[in-house]
Structures are given as structure tokens and as C-alpha cells.
Amino acid sequence: MFQLRSGIRRVGVAGLVVERVGKAGKIVEDKTFAERYTLFYGYPKKRVVTRTRLIYIDPPLIRGKAVQAATIVLHQPVIVIVNAESRCITRDLVEKALGSIELGEQSILLLVPYTTKSLEDAYTRALDILKKFLPEASMLPPHPSYSLIIGLRKHLNVEAETLWSYEHLAVFASIISGNKRIEVGSTKCVDDVPTIFSGQALRYARSLAKSIINLAVKKGTLSKSRAEEAFKAVEEELH
Amino acid sequence: MRILLAVNKNMFRSIIDALSAVKPTPKIIVASDDEDVEVLSLQLGYEYKRLRDIEVAENLTDVDIAILALDNDYANISLLKQIKGVGIPIVIAVLHNKENRATLIGEGASYIIDIDSYLQTGITSLLLPDTWITVNPITPLQKFVVAVYRVLRRGLLGISINDLESAVKGIHIYLEHFNRFGTRAENPTISPGDFIIVAGLENDVKKAINAIETLFRKIEEMHASRISQQIRLREYG
Numbered sequence: 001m002f003q004l005r006s007g008i009r010r011v012g013v014a015g016l017v018v019e020r021v022g023k024a025g026k027i028v029e030d031k032t033f034a035e036r037y038t039l040f041y042g043y044p045k046k047r048v049v050t051r052t053r054l055i056y057i058d059p060p061l062i063r064g065k066a067v068q069a070a071t072i073v074l075h076q077p078v079i080v081i082v083n084a085e086s087r088c089i090t091r092d093l094v095e096k097a098l099g100s101i102e103l104g105e106q107s108i109l110l111l112v113p114y115t116t117k118s119l120e121d122a123y124t125r126a127l128d129i130l131k132k133f134l135p136e137a138s139m140l141p142p143h144p145s146y147s148l149i150i151g152l153r154k155h156l157n158v159e160a161e162t163l164w165s166y167e168h169l170a171v172f173a174s175i176i177s178g179n180k181r182i183e184v185g186s187t188k189c190v191d192d193v194p195t196i197f198s199g200q201a202l203r204y205a206r207s208l209a210k211s212i213i214n215l216a217v218k219k220g221t222l223s224k225s226r227a228e229e230a231f232k233a234v235e236e237e238l239h
Numbered sequence: 240m241r242i243l244l245a246v247n248k249n250m251f252r253s254i255i256d257a258l259s260a261v262k263p264t265p266k267i268i269v270a271s272d273d274e275d276v277e278v279l280s281l282q283l284g285y286e287y288k289r290l291r292d293i294e295v296a297e298n299l300t301d302v303d304i305a306i307l308a309l310d311n312d313y314a315n316i317s318l319l320k321q322i323k324g325v326g327i328p329i330v331i332a333v334l335h336n337k338e339n340r341a342t343l344i345g346e347g348a349s350y351i352i353d354i355d356s357y358l359q360t361g362i363t364s365l366l367l368p369d370t371w372i373t374v375n376p377i378t379p380l381q382k383f384v385v386a387v388y389r390v391l392r393r394g395l396l397g398i399s400i401n402d403l404e405s406a407v408k409g410i411h412i413y414l415e416h417f418n419r420f421g422t423r424a425e426n427p428t429i430s431p432g433d434f435i436i437v438a439g440l441e442n443d444v445k446k447a448i449n450a451i452e453t454l455f456r457k458i459e460e461m462h463a464s465r466i467s468q469q470i471r472l473r474e475y476g
Contacts, residue, residue, distance in 0.1 A: 056336045057311075058336050
């Protein structure tokens with residue numbers, strides 16, 4: 001068993017819950033982290049049991065909003081966002097990942113895909129459209145969302161919104177500003193997205209594609225006329 | 240007095256209206272990320288700061304009151320944590336989801352304005368007629384409650400507000416009768432769509448509700464028995 005270091009570290013941790021806190025929720029309760037929150041974004045179930053401070057996210061059932069809320073609420077330089085319902089996340093995994101962030105090897109680390117087949121398909125389609133307009137899109141992570149997001153707060157906190165894959169916005173913003181220290185880990189274990197989110201895959205993909213185009217325009221890597229073409233392509237092809 | 244007002248565009252007008260009544264006129268520092276709020280506050284002559292700049296603001300040390308009325312609870316919590324170190328004596332936070340009350344208190348809010356309850360009470364009283372709905376309008380006064388009852392079916396009984404007043408005689412409550420548009424009803428007879436408002440301490444309000452319910456049921460029974468007698472008369476007469 002990997003031993004935790006003693007004392008309080010400059011790390012904030014947030015656990016995202018939509019149904020009930022699972023095994024990974026224990027990591028959020030670890031008192032060596034300076035800030036610990038559980039963010040509940042489920043609905044209509046109203047009660048979750050946790051030892052940390054609990055924040056109810058409005059509007060509910062929007063994962064992108066919940067991840068963004070975590071980056072806003074946590075004020076430590078390094079933040080860990082955990083899917084507290086995950087079967088795959090262990091304390092060792094979090095510690096190893098944190099180690100590489102704290103040593104400065106990476107600035108954003110995404111581990112354990114959190115996905116379903118329909119989400120994957122819609123995401124791949126969105127990615128194909130984006131690649132035509134933005135060459136940087138080829139560097140986006142291969143899966144639509146991840147159960148474990150670790151990184152520096154300044155890179156993860158992006159002024160942009162999306163319905164599902166908020167971490168991708170952070171990654172994209174980092175890429176276009178020249179930060180290449182991003183790693184997407186490959187683990188065999190994959191977390192399934194609860195059925196409550198089923199049937200929304202295309203909407204999520206569309207929302208992500210539009211947000212990325214907007215971000216590219218804002219950062220000056222895509223001209224407005226090209227952006228309009230890209231929006232049109234997204235509207236036509238992601239339906 | 241110096242007030243730090245972190246506000247979104249939806250709540251800006253109502254809070255500024257409230258603050259303009261404060262005497263002597265306070266110095267207001269507005270903090271927001273909304274462009275609308277930036278323009279408005281500069282036009283009205285307030286100091287304006289972006290939310291990101293609050294953390295490094297030096298002149299917050301002499302702020303007496305902070306009002307946090309941002310878009311959502313986590314934005315309020317985040318700002319609350321930022322200004323914690325400054326030591327502002329009174330922090331008032333607007334609560335959007337009543338489940339977050341404990342977290343906001345835990346983070347150091349001195350007072351909480353619960354807009355969630357008001358909205359819920361307003362909508363529930365419109366959707367659930369003939370049901371008593373209670374709300375606690377002043378958070379620090381936990382025992383003070385207001386009960387709202389929208390009359391629909393029972394509006395046909397022909398009961399007047401005077402009957403209700405005599406039913407709750409001796410109980411220390413405030414009883415009022417409004418028409419469906421929220422203005423004071425001129426006609427003393429309670430008709431469908433009207434609101435009955437009972438305000439007071441929790442125990443007294445409960446007693447008053449029981450007394451009013453007893454009166455309603457009594458008159459309902461009288462009506463029911465009269466109707467059943469009429470039916471019998473028709474059958475055999």
C-alpha cells in the first residue's frame with residue numbers, strides 16, 4: 001500500500017457524484033488534502049452521505065458545469081477532480097498522478113475513461129469535424145470524458161462552458177497557448193456513464209465542438225469566417 | 240460604511256435599490272464578471288472590480304459588509320473563501336439551492352437570504368390550492384413563519400375573513416386576506432383564487448391553521464349534510 005505523506009499539502013480535491021458515493025469517494029475524504037468537497041449534480045435524488053463539505057450544483061445533471069464548479073470552488077494550486085462513483089480509481093493511482101504533477105512533469109493529467117459507446121461515437125464525429133478546421137484538435141484526448149482529472153488550477157479553470165467534456169476545453173486552451181505538458185493515461189479499467197445520461201451523446205458532442213470553436217476564436221487561432229463554417233459543419237453533421 | 244457587493248446582472252437592480260435606502264450612504268464596491276454590471280456600476284459611480292481581482296485587492300480590509308449575490312452557490316462559496324482572510328465582519332450570501340445552506344454557513348457566511356424557498360413557496364401555492372405552505376422569511380428568526388393558503392374549492396363555501404378572525408381569536412398571529420393578484424381583498428367573503436396569509440411564531444401559526452381548518456371542515460360538513468338531505472327529499476318526496 002502506498003503511504004500518504006504526512007502534513008497538509010497544497011492540493012484540493014473534489015468528488016463528483018450523480019447517484020451515490022462509491023469506493024473512490026474515500027479518496028476525497030483524505031485529510032492530507034487542504035480542501036475537500038463533494039459536488040452533487042444528480043437529480044431528483046437529493047441525499048448523499050459524505051464526510052466532506054457537500055455542494056449541490058445547479059443546474060443538475062450537467063457534468064460540464066460540475067467539473068467547472070470544482071475548478072472554481074477549489075483554491076489550491078493543484079486540484080484533483082475525482083468521479084466519486086468510479087470503480088477504477090484507487091488511492092495509489094491518485095498518489096502516483098499527483099506525484100508527477102507536483103514534480104512538474106505534467107500540468108494536466110487525465111486518467112480512467114468515463115464513457116459509453118454512444119458518447120465515444122458522437123465524440124469521434126465531433127473530433128473529425130474539428131480536425132478539418134483546427135489542426136490542434138488532433139491533440140485532444142481520445143475519450144469523451146475522464147474519471148480522474150488532475151492538474152494545475154490555472155490551467156484547468158477556463159472561462160468557457162460545455163455540457164459534458166469540460167476537461168477537453170482546459171486541454172485545448174492549454175494546447176493553443178503552447179503548454180504541451182498534458183498526459184492522457186491509458187488504463188484498462190473504464191468507468192461506465194450512468195443510464196440517466198443516455199440519449200444525449202450528440203448534444204454533448206455538439207456543445208463541446210461549439211465551445212472549442214468559440215475558444216479558438218477567442219484565443220485568435222481561428223478566424224471568424226472559418227469559425228462560421230465550422231459552426232455550420234457542426235450543426236449539419238452532428239444531428 | 241463600505242460595502243462589497245458581488246452581484247450578477249439579474250440581482251443588481253434589486254440590491255442597489257435596497258442599498259440606496261441605507262443612511263448614511265455607503266461606499267459600494269461592485270465585483271462581478273458581467274459586462275452589464277460593469278457598465279451600470281460605472282455609470283452609477285461605484286467602484287468596479289472583476290471577481291478575479293478581488294483576491295489581490297488591498298483596500299478590502301476596511302470593508303464592513305460583503306453581499307454575495309452571484310449566479311450560483313459555488314461562485315458564492317468560492318468568493319467567500321477568497322475574502323475569508325480579509326476579515327470582513329458581516330458576510331451576507333444569497334442561497335440558490337437550500338441544500339447548500341450548511342456549506343455556506345460552514346464557509347463563514349454570517350447571514351443567508353434564501354431565494355429558493357420564496358420561489359418554491361410562490362410556485363407551490365399556485366400549483367397546490369387548498370394546501371397550507373409555510374416559509375421562514377427571515378433566516379435568523381427561525382421561529383417566525385408565514386403560512387400561505389390559496390383557496391380554490393373552499394372558496395365556494397361562502398366563508399368571510401371575519402369568520403376566520405373570530406376562529407383565531409386569542410392566538411397571537413397576523414391574519415390577512417389577499418385576492419388572486421396579491422392586493423388586499425375588499426370583499427370580506429373568501430372566493431376561489433384568494434390567498435389567506437397567517438404570520439407569527441411557529442406554534443401560534445400552527446394553532447391558527449388548526450383553528451381555520453376546523454372551521455372549514457365544520458362548514459364543509461354542514462354543506463354536505465344539507466346536500467344529502469336535499470337528495471333524500473328528492474328521492475322520497
